[in-house]
Amino acid sequence: MGVLFIAEVSSNHSQDLNRALAFVDASAAAGFDAVKFQLFRVDKLFAPEILAKSPAHRVRERWELPVEFLPPLAKRARERGILFSCTPFYLEAVEELKPYADFFKIASYELLWSDLAKACAATGKPLIMSTGMASMPEIQSAVASARAAGCDDLTLLHCVSSYPAPLEDTNLAAIASIRDAIGVPVGWSDHTREPAVIERAVHRWGASVVELHVDLDGKGDEYGPGHCWLIDELAPVIKRIREGIRADGDGVKEPRASEISDREWRADPSDGLRPMRYLRSTWNPK
Secondary structure (H helix, E strand, O other), X not given: OOOEEEEEEEOOOOXXXXXXXXXXHHHHHHOOOEEEEEEOOHHHHOOHHHHHHOHXXXXXXXHOOOHHHHHHHHHHHHHHOOEEEEEEOOHHHHHHHOOOOOEEEEOHHHOOXXXXXXXXXXXXXXXXXXXXXXXXXXXHHHHHHHHHOOOOOEEEEEEOOOOOOOHHHOOOOHHHHHHHHHOOOEEEEEOXXXXXXXXXXXXXXXXXXXXXXXXXXXXXXXXXXXXXXXXXXXXXXXXXXHHHHHOOOOOOOOOOHHHHHHHHHOOOOOOOOOOOHHHHOOOOOO
């Protein structure tokens, strides 16, 4: 079983292209398979009634990813051998991303917005949807919208939309529940920053995708709350998980290549002594 690891940059790029490109480089070096950004405009993200009352929401304009960053980011990802993606938060963003994104991702907060799911699905590209805060009927409705628009490559992410997410709320068993109910691959979008949670999601519950919020240096706008990993912290975690997966094997119980030479040194069934009788008379110590 392979696992797709996605580095979620969120808004930690600080609207600095060089910093954004450094995220791509660092993600590839750490062993990620994909790097993902977010494409939103504050005036298309929040209702005007909210923006009129809340300076805290208006200030998120400084978190917006400039559209002109998309070509160089996608190019750098290709050069580094990893996938490039970006979460669209307004309908026009789907077309803006279409030439560059290898897959689309819909965030938990937009899961109920069927028009967005349909627009992403209509591109024919793979689609990932996060399910934080959602009930099973809400997930089923979102999936139905995507499928009706032609999506045939869908992955869901179990997620807890708390930043950070308490360990006791992670409910990793929901990965299997969603997979059984919907019949598609299911992964884990992490907000815990706990290596044990990621490893449990993969090794016990079969998460096919793991999305991790990342920062380069602790200076990103979203690092403070505690749900973002430093990329350097994740390289050993990803390596350990992949090594664990390699140990799974094919499940066929038969002698493996590394143990063949020891087979003749088993106890002979006739007298219980090692090695096998046929070897004793001809064996010489080296």
